[in-house]
Amino acid sequence: MSTQECHGRVIGSAVGRGRVAAALVGCTALVLTVTGPAAQAHGRDTARQTLAAGDGWGSYGTGTTGGSAADAAHVYTVTDWAGFRAALADGGTAPKIIKVKGAIDANADGCDSFAVPGYDFDAYLEKYAPETWGLDTDLTAEPDDSPEGLRRASAAVQDAAIKANVPANTTIIGVGRNAGIKGASLQIKGVDNVIVRNLTFESPLDCFPQWDPTDGDTGNWNSEYDSAVVYGSTHVWLDHNTFTDGDHPDSSLPVHFGMTYQQHDGELDIVKGADYVTASWNVFTEHDKTLMIGNSDSESTAVIDRGHLKVTLHHNLFSHLVERAPRVRFGQVDVYNNHYVADASYAYSFGVGMESQLVAEKNAFTLPSGVSAATVLKKWKEAPVTADGNLVNGRPVDLIAVHNAEIPEETLQSGAGWTPTLRTHVDSPKAVPGVVGRGAGSGKLR
Template sequence: MSATTRRRTIVSAVSAGVLMVGGVLTAGQLEASAAENSPVGYASLNGGTTGGSASTVVTVTSASALKAALSASTSQTVRVSGLISISGMYDVASNKTVIGVGSGSGITGGGLNLSGVRNVIIRNLVFRNAGDDSINVQSNTTNVWIDHNDLASGYDGLIDIKRGSDFITVSWNRLHNHDKSMLLGHSDDNGSQDIGHLRVTYVHNWFEGTNQRHPRVRFANPVHVLNNYYSNIGSYGVASTENAGVFVERNYFENVANPTVTQTGDSDPGNLKVLNNYKVNSGTEQVRNGASVAAIPYSYTPEANNTVKATVTAGAGTGKI
C-alpha cells in the first residue's frame, strides 16, 4: 500500500471514529492528517475556507500566465507547473486555490500578496529567494489556508499576516534557511485595526534551523500554536507581545534555547500559556498571564507531544498531498 493510500485509509477510519486513543491522536493517525482536504482550526470558521472552483482549472508555466490567473475575478484553481521566476509581489484575488504540481513547482524571486480578499488556499508550492515576503496576508483578508508549502531564503518574512486579517490556518509547511519566519501583526501602533482580529492556527509546521518569529505575535487573542516541530532554532521559538494571547500546546522543541518568550524588540509584553510541550536539549518556556489567553473557539484533537517530530518530518512540505 502506498503512503498516500495508507493516509487516506487512516483518514476514513478516524472519520468513522475507529482509531481514537484517549482523546489524543497517535503518530499513525496524525500521518493521515497530512492529506487533509479542508483546513482545521480558524480557517474552518467564519463560513469556512473552500478556495477556488475545482471545475474551473488553469495550469500556468510562466510568470505572465501566473499573474493573470491569480488576479482574475473568476473563482478558480490555479495549478503552478514548474518553478516560475517572478519579480515583486503578485496579487491573489478572492476565491482562489493556488496549488503546485508535484513536489518542485512554485515561485522564485518574488511572492504572493493577499490584500483585502477572502477565501484563498495556497498549497504544495515551493517559495525561494523572494525579494520581499514569500506570502503576505494583509488589509482585512479573511479565510486563508496556507498548507504543505516549502519556504526558504526570502528577504523578509516567509509567511506574514497583518493589518486586521483573520480566520487563517497555517499547516504542514516546512520553513528553513531563513531568519524572520512568520510575523503576526506588523507594528506596535496598529492595535486599532488588529485587536479582535489576527486569529490564526499554526499546526504541524516544521521550523528547521530558522532563527525567530515562529510566530511573533502582536495583539491577537487567542492564537493557537499546536503540534509544531521546532529544530535547531537560533533566537527563539514563539513570541507573544503587545498584550496578545498565545496558547502553545503540545509542540516538540529540539535544540531550542528559548522555546517561548513574552517580549522581543521594542514591543510591550504579551500573554502566553503553555501545555504539555515536549523538549529535547531545550530551555524553559516563558509564560505570562495565562488566564488572560482566551479559550480556543473550535473543537480539535491534539497529537501526543512525543510523536510530533516523526509526524511532522514525514508529512510537512511539498509532495505530501
C-alpha cells in the same frame, strides 16, 4: 486544451459544455490547461479540497473553500510567471483553481533587469558611506536624480514585477513534488477565501535594499518582500508548502558598511486586520525573520488589529530559523503540534507582543547543546501566554517557568485567557517530530 502561443490575444476555447476565455499578455511560453468538473474525481482531487470543518481559525464561520467551485473556464495550469499572473487576473473573483507546474521564477532575468538608467550601486556606496554621510541623517529627502532616488525608482520597478495579487475564491496548488515559486511575493490582500498548497517558495531577493544610517547605533540595511503576505484578508488556508531562502541564504549575502546587505524580509506575514487563517503542514526553514502576526504596536495599527488576527499554526516544521515563529501582536493565535529544530543561530520562537493572546501547546523542540529552553519565549510587551504540554529534547518543560527563572527581567504571565476549540486532531508531543517530519512540506500532499 492548451494554448501554444498567445501573442497578447484573447483566446476562447470550448471544452465539453464549458467555455474558457483567458486574457493572456506576453505569454508565448505559457501552457494553459483547462479541465472541467466532469474530468475530476472530486473526492480525490486535491485541487478541489477545502479546509475541513473545525480545522483551526480558517474554518470559522463560512470556512475556507478557495476555488473548489471553479467551472471549466477557470481551471488553469501555468508554467511561467507571466502565465501565473495572467491566470490570477482572469475572471475576477469567480472561483478559480490555478495549478503550478514546475518552478516558476519572477526574477528569471536577474536584478539588473529592474535597474533604471543611471542606477549605480558603487555610486550609492560611495555617497552614503558612514565615514562621509554620517549616521544622523536618513535618506528620505534625497532627490530623484540622486543615488538614493535612482534606487527608489529601481525598487519600484521590481515591486511591480514580482508581486502577484491573489483574488478572492482562489486555490493555488502545486502539481507533483517539484512545483514552486521563486523570487516572488504573493499578495493575499483585502480578499476572502484563498487556499495555497503544495508549493516551495524561495524567498524573493530585494535587489535594492535601502541603507538607513539612523537605524540603530551603526545604521542598517532594510529590505522588502515577504514570500507571502496575508494583509487584511479573511479565511485563508496555507497548507503543505515549503518556505526557504533556497540558493540565497543570509550567509551568502555580502557585507557593506559593516552590516549584512540584507535582501530578505519575512517568509509569511499576517497583518492589518487579517483574520481566520490556518497554516498547516508547512516547512519554514533557513531564514531570519520568519513569521509575523501583526506588524506594529502603534495605536493606528491597533485600531485595525484588535479583535482580529485569529490564526492557527499546526503540524508545521520550523527548522534552522533565527526568530519569529511566530511573533504575535493583538491576535488570538493557537500554535500546537509543531516541531521546532534549532541551531546555533537560534534567538527565539514565540514572540509575545502587544496585547497578544498566544496559546502554545503540545509542540516539540529540538535544541542544540548550549541553547536554553528559556529562550523559546521572548517577551516584547506585557501580555499573558499559555504554554502547556511542550517537550524540549523529548522531555516535558514548563516554558514559562524556565523563562522566568533564567530571564527574570522579562517575567511572563501565564494564562492567555481563552481556550482553542477549533482543532481536528491533536497528537502527543512525543509523536510530533515523526509525524511532522513525514508529512510537512511541499511534495508531501496526499
